[in-house]
Amino acid sequence: MVKKITTDEFNSMDKAGVSVLDFNAVWCGPCKMLGPVLEEVSEEMADDAKFYSIDTDENPDLAKEFGIMNIPAVVILKDGQKVDMNVGFVPKDALKDFVTKNL
Template identity: 40%
Template sequence: MICHSTDSTFKQDLRSEGLTLVNFWATWCSPCRMFGSVLEEYDATRQDDVRIIKMNVDENEETSSFFGVMSLPTTILFKDGKPVDKKIGYMPKEVLAGWVASY
């Protein structure tokens, strides 16, 4: 299940153990909407190996700024609560799955 996080809940939503995928997006961003569909499809077919969090950058500027989000969509992979990799732009589901599996 995809979690929609906010600046005030982000620390609690981020898994302290295992993998968490955080997608920074905006409603006006066309590639974000396309990638949102990929995330939903990925979420429906995966095991509980990774938690998926979506952060609307227009509503959560503090967290977006903290992680240096300049382009959308930006997706950051966290392992045990710490960022380990960042991808910018749209990814097909196979690329996303491969990226997550590499950690």
Template identity: 35%
Template sequence: MATKNVTDASFQADVLDSETPVLVDFWADWCGPCKMIAPALEEISEELAGQVTIAKMDIMENPEVPGQIGVQSIPLMILYKNGQPIAQKLGAAPKSQLKGWIESVI
């Protein structure tokens, strides 16, 4: 299962109402570190399929939700469980660290 694109319009249904935990990667096309972690997130999405959904939100195309929750720096990953943000990680990291962090919080 590949990563899922989330928009301002779909955030409630795709993230907050999800029955499985959702990791939202807030990113932008001009962000180098965002592009660096994208392949790792794709792989983690497949490896942890069924346990967590990995979603991506382009903050340039979808300014509403990032504005509401105060996203100031990217890449910012926020893990939501039962509609609540339970953990967040700022900045790029190697795949092993990202996966370990996700597994430790889900």
């Protein structure tokens, strides 16, 4: 399951392990395409990583903190540290491979 979070929730959450952050916006076409794909991957990889959705319009400070210039952007964190980022829509297999290589 992908949990929608705000900057405040992000700042107070437990960042242990692997977290996948999906930076998006409601007006973004590729973001809308990526949403269901990310949801499927999150269900299949629920034991390996935590998945979060972050609206860049509602949380500009968090987007700035992670250097998000284009969306959709998927950021991988390990114990709170950014280890990788992918920008743009990717199909399910590519997204799953991207997350898996960063576990």
